[in-house]
Amino acid sequence: MKNDRPGIYIHIPFCLRKCPYCDFVSYPLQRDETDRVHQYICALTKEAALRKRWLEAADLMPEAFHSLYIGGGTPSLLKSSQVSWAIEEIAGSFPLAPGAEVTLEVNPGTSSREELYAWRRLGINRLSIGAQSLNDEFLKKLGRVHTARDVYQTVEWARSAGFSNISFDLMLGLPGQRLEDWQRTVVQAVEELKPQHLSCYELTIEEGTLFGRLKSQGSLNLPPEDEVVAMLEWTREHLTNSGYEHYEISNYALPGFRSRHNQIYWENRWYLGLGAAACSYWAGRRWGNAAGLDEYMQQLDAGSLPEAYSERLDERSQLGETIMLGLRLTEGVSTAELEARFGLSIWDIWEEEITDLQKAGLLEVSGERLRLTQKGLLLANQVQAAFL
Numbered sequence: 001m002k003n004d005r006p007g008i009y010i011h012i013p014f015c016l017r018k019c020p021y022c023d024f025v026s027y028p029l030q031r032d033e034t035d036r037v038h039q040y041i042c043a044l045t046k047e048a049a050l051r052k053r054w055l056e057a058a059d060l061m062p063e064a065f066h067s068l069y070i071g072g073g074t075p076s077l078l079k080s081s082q083v084s085w086a087i088e089e090i091a092g093s094f095p096l097a098p099g100a101e102v103t104l105e106v107n108p109g110t111s112s113r114e115e116l117y118a119w120r121r122l123g124i125n126r127l128s129i130g131a132q133s134l135n136d137e138f139l140k141k142l143g144r145v146h147t148a149r150d151v152y153q154t155v156e157w158a159r160s161a162g163f164s165n166i167s168f169d170l171m172l173g174l175p176g177q178r179l180e181d182w183q184r185t186v187v188q189a190v191e192e193l194k195p196q197h198l199s200c201y202e203l204t205i206e207e208g209t210l211f212g213r214l215k216s217q218g219s220l221n222l223p224p225e226d227e228v229v230a231m232l233e234w235t236r237e238h239l240t241n242s243g244y245e246h247y248e249i250s251n252y253a254l255p256g257f258r259s260r261h262n263q264i265y266w267e268n269r270w271y272l273g274l275g276a277a278a279c280s281y282w283a284g285r286r287w288g289n290a291a292g293l294d295e296y297m298q299q300l301d302a303g304s305l306p307e308a309y310s311e312r313l314d315e316r317s318q319l320g321e322t323i324m325l326g327l328r329l330t331e332g333v334s335t336a337e338l339e340a341r342f343g344l345s346i347w348d349i350w351e352e353e354i355t356d357l358q359k360a361g362l363l364e365v366s367g368e369r370l371r372l373t374q375k376g377l378l379l380a381n382q383v384q385a386a387f388l
């Protein structure tokens with residue numbers, strides 16, 4: 001397992017302002033607040049050095065990392081010189097494999113043409129663009145800082161800078177959104193912007209957010225469940241007819257453009273997360289960093305790794321989680337591979353649950369593979385809970 005294509009995630013926890021539905025760890029940042037970003041990248045470099053030492057001491061350093069994902073927050077708020085500094089420091093501690101996937105999350109309206117060119121020259125070879133919608137009315141409702149025009153502009157600049165692997169995040173189930181609104185955004189995205197990859201997520205309402213409060217007051221006007229299901233079903237049909245592979249519950253890719261980094265999560269392989277609130281899974285241990293910026297930086301200043309929690313998972317828990325995550329992939333999981341990886345029999349542990357899920361039409365067993373049915377893809381949480 002040690003060298004099984006691990007990846008690194010770097011969290012950049014700054015945004016221009018907080019979106020009303022967001023419960024990610026992100027803090028408002030003005031464009032000219034370079035000192036805070038500088039301090040944060042200094043802290044990241046300290047964490048990378050400490051983590052490298054920890055991996056080497058435990059004889060757990062892999063030969064190379066196969067993906068680097070810079071997410072947030074809004075990493076595209078950083079200047080290219082700051083991104084360059086972070087990448088050089090991280091790659092200095094954790095060698096990247098030749099041809100590694102290097103992704104930067106970009107929010108439209110936060111980066112210039114020159115920066116896109118600079119990022120490409122830095123070796124970033126994939127952009128994940130937080131478009132969310134191509135309808136200004138919905139972008140406004142979502143509290144986004146960009147317009148549909150900004151999305152088009154970002155894609156145009158990215159293509160001219162040489163990016164040939166572009167992913168879009170789009171959100172469905174928005175307040176006041178009808179099936180036709182969603183269809184228009186997806187058709188426009190595919191026909192006019194031609195991304196290689198699309199992540200189509202349903203808006204989830206989290207407690208503690210403004211949308212959470214509006215929902216509990218009954219004033220959010222979310223589309224009814226059957227309309228959301230119609231959106232999901234139409235998306236699958238339209239995108240697969242347009243040449244995209246539906247390879248994960250919410251993700252679609254043209255052949256050869258699946259997200260290598262996200263597949264690490266879905267296959268429950270090892271990854272390191274660096275930065276405030278970043279999570280890691282390595283050699284059977286999972287941990288998460290302190291989410292508060294001050295706490296994160298103070299711990300590193302004191303020379304300690306900024307872990308806020310840590311747990312060691314036994315083989316059974318790791319196997320259960322690997323099945324749960326792997327069932328998000330439309331090709332499902334190979335029972336033979338997982339049994340070889342964890343040395344446990346899936347059937348001995350979950351035979352009853354698997355049989356019940358098959359009878360309910362949610363899970364299918366085909367040879368040595370377990371996978372969700374079309375109905376199961378819509379009720380994935382229910383199926384996954386059986387393997388906890």
Ligand code: SF4
Pocket residue numbers: 014015017018019022023024026072073074107
């Ligand atoms: S841009 Fe993304 S991370 Fe930042 S506040 Fe909005 S949803 Fe959250």
